[in-house]
Amino acid sequence: MNRPDTFRPFARLLHWVMAVLVLSMLFIGAGMVSTVAEKHASLVAIHRPLGMTIFILALIRLVYRLRHPAPPLPADLPEFQKLAAHASHWLLYALMIGMPLIGWGMLSAGNYPVTMFPGFHLPQILPSDPGLFAWLREAHRYLAWLFFLTFLAHMGAALMHGLIRRDGVLQSMTGGKAPR
Amino acid sequence: MMHDPENRRPPAHVGWRWAVIGLAVVGSAAVFGYVGGWLAPGRLSPHTLINALQAGGGDHPGYRRNHAKGVCVAGYFDSNGALAGDSSAGLFGTGRTPVVGRLALPGGNPYAPDSSVPIRSFALQFNLADGEQWRTGMNSMPVFPVATPQAFYEQQLATQPDPATGKPDPAKAKAFFGAHPETAAFLSWVKKAKPPASYVTETYESLNAFYLTSAAGKRQAVRWKVVPETAASGETAPSASDPDYLAADLVKRLASGPVRWHLVMTFADAGDPVDDATKAWPDGRRTVDAGTLVIESTQPQANGPCRDINYDPTILPKGMEISGDPLIVARSAAYAESYLRRTREEGHLPGAERPKEDQR
Numbered sequence: 395m396n397r398p399d400t401f402r403p404f405a406r407l408l409h410w411v412m413a414v415l416v417l418s419m420l421f422i423g424a425g426m427v428s429t430v431a432e433k434h435a436s437l438v439a440i441h442r443p444l445g446m447t448i449f450i451l452a453l454i455r456l457v458y459r460l461r462h463p464a465p466p467l468p469a470d471l472p473e474f475q476k477l478a479a480h481a482s483h484w485l486l487y488a489l490m491i492g493m494p495l496i497g498w499g500m501l502s503a504g505n506y507p508v509t510m511f512p513g514f515h516l517p518q519i520l521p522s523d524p525g526l527f528a529w530l531r532e533a534h535r536y537l538a539w540l541f542f543l544t545f546l547a548h549m550g551a552a553l554m555h556g557l558i559r560r561d562g563v564l565q566s567m568t569g570g571k572a573p574r
Numbered sequence: 575m576m577h578d579p580e581n582r583r584p585p586a587h588v589g590w591r592w593a594v595i596g597l598a599v600v601g602s603a604a605v606f607g608y609v610g611g612w613l614a615p616g617r618l619s620p621h622t623l624i625n626a627l628q629a630g631g632g633d634h635p636g637y638r639r640n641h642a643k644g645v646c647v648a649g650y651f652d653s654n655g656a657l658a659g660d661s662s663a664g665l666f667g668t669g670r671t672p673v674v675g676r677l678a679l680p681g682g683n684p685y686a687p688d689s690s691v692p693i694r695s696f697a698l699q700f701n702l703a704d705g706e707q708w709r710t711g712m713n714s715m716p717v718f719p720v721a722t723p724q725a726f727y728e729q730q731l732a733t734q735p736d737p738a739t740g741k742p743d744p745a746k747a748k749a750f751f752g753a754h755p756e757t758a759a760f761l762s763w764v765k766k767a768k769p770p771a772s773y774v775t776e777t778y779e780s781l782n783a784f785y786l787t788s789a790a791g792k793r794q795a796v797r798w799k800v801v802p803e804t805a806a807s808g809e810t811a812p813s814a815s816d817p818d819y820l821a822a823d824l825v826k827r828l829a830s831g832p833v834r835w836h837l838v839m840t841f842a843d844a845g846d847p848v849d850d851a852t853k854a855w856p857d858g859r860r861t862v863d864a865g866t867l868v869i870e871s872t873q874p875q876a877n878g879p880c881r882d883i884n885y886d887p888t889i890l891p892k893g894m895e896i897s898g899d900p901l902i903v904a905r906s907a908a909y910a911e912s913y914l915r916r917t918r919e920e921g922h923l924p925g926a927e928r929p930k931e932d933q934r
Contacts, residue, residue: 525921
């Protein structure tokens with residue numbers, strides 16, 4: 395079942411599950427800070443445990459990826475596109491792991507309880523410090539924008555591979571048959 | 575391995591294929607822009623709301639955007655266990671819970687004279703033994719002027735100083751209150767209210783309703799208040815010679831011992847409004863005295879333990895829940911924006927104004 399030109403099934407499963415979770419997370423985050431309406435509270439309540447779920451899945455995924463390298467990119471792909479592909483993939487890994495840690499650290503530095511659900515909270519990972527809170531809070535905002543832009547580039551590139559180049563790169567993650 | 579590029583067929587309708595890709599990218603960005611509010615300018619955001627408060631109170635870097643003037647207090651809550659059957663929150667069993675609080679004046683001006691408003695506020699953070707927290711912000715008034723965040727925002731716009739004259743425009747205020755009959759109860763109270771001479775003689779009310787949930791899963795709507803043990807002496811605000819008499823009074827009283835309030839929980843009857851802070855509940859509701867709040871010390875807010883606390887009313891322990899009152903969540907969202915602005919200033923982030931103390 396492990397074709398050399400596709401990601402392994404477990405890697406594909408993690409990719410698509412996390413794609414849904416990460417996109418939801420970006421939209422929830424952008425939406426919750428945009429409004430004073432009642433959905434603000436329910437969105438914040440989802441944002442924290444969803445972030446920790448993504449953090450744990452990203453760590454599992456990183457270990458799996460290091461053990462099972464990605465299928466090679468097409469030999470005729472221009473060098474800069476290969477570089478962009480690799481750089482954006484590792485950027486996405488860094489953000490999937492970094493954003494939840496920044497969020498956790500930011501709540502800690504801001505004296506907020508890191509509540510996962512009523513009655514269960516995570517320990518503080520940073521000391522109370524208003525300046526540190528503000529830096530992390532701003533980093534969380536700007537890195538979220540970078541995350542979304544990287545997603546747009548990732549999706550655009552995947553569609554370009556699938557629709558224009560038709561080189562099997564998209565199928566390496568969908569598991570479909572590459573066009574002949 | 576990958577396919578031989580020589581054998582790949584050129585795709586048909588390349589233009590349409592690029593259009594699909596472009597649509598996917600631009601469409602996703604547009605949805606994100608709408609959700610994030612950049613493409614929805616009519617949405618009331620925390621940013622807009624805090625801008626309105628800032629316009630009313632003036633620019634005071636490092637300070638809260640509302641209730642800017644205040645002092646930190648510290649002490650504990652001695653629970654008598656009377657609420658243990660109604661809420662599974664740990665602090666309502668019998669025992670002591672440490673408290674970090676803040677007594678303050680409403681408004682965004684940290685230099686406002688204490689006699690300028692008849693309202694005082696009391697914020698509390700209960701630090702439960704298991705690491706949970708309860709944060710609440712209460713005010714010394716019987717009802718809130720408005721019921722919704724939108725009306726609160728409009729009230730700020732209608733009562734803020736006109737940039738041309740430096741004073742609020744009475745016509746705008748009149749138009750606002752005329753269009754908002756729900757403000758009547760507050761207005762009739764505030765007309766008679768006098769600025770009290772002390773923080774410690776006031777009763778502070780949650781105004782918003784919340785739910786208590788019991789271990790058995792029973793959920794009941796409540797409002798709470800802290801009722802002082804110290805009776806008011808009848809004197810109102812001292813002369814204008816000391817604009818900071820409240821802090822001085824508190825120091826003087828604490829020098830001769832702790833001051834106490836009772837935490838009183840009022841349970842709604844069926845049909846009482848749970849989502850409208852402009853409506854007081856009628857007398858005769860079940861009330862429970864849950865224990866004694868003991869304040870032992872006070873500290874200036876510039877370096878006191880309350881400075882870096884955002885008294886967000888949605889931070890509740892298990893056993894307490896927010897109600898459908900829309901003001902609660904709006905307070906949470908707006909306080910977070912205020913907290914970010916003042917911590918940016920406190921931490922000297924690029925682009926943030928410096929707190930005044932640093933400019934001396």
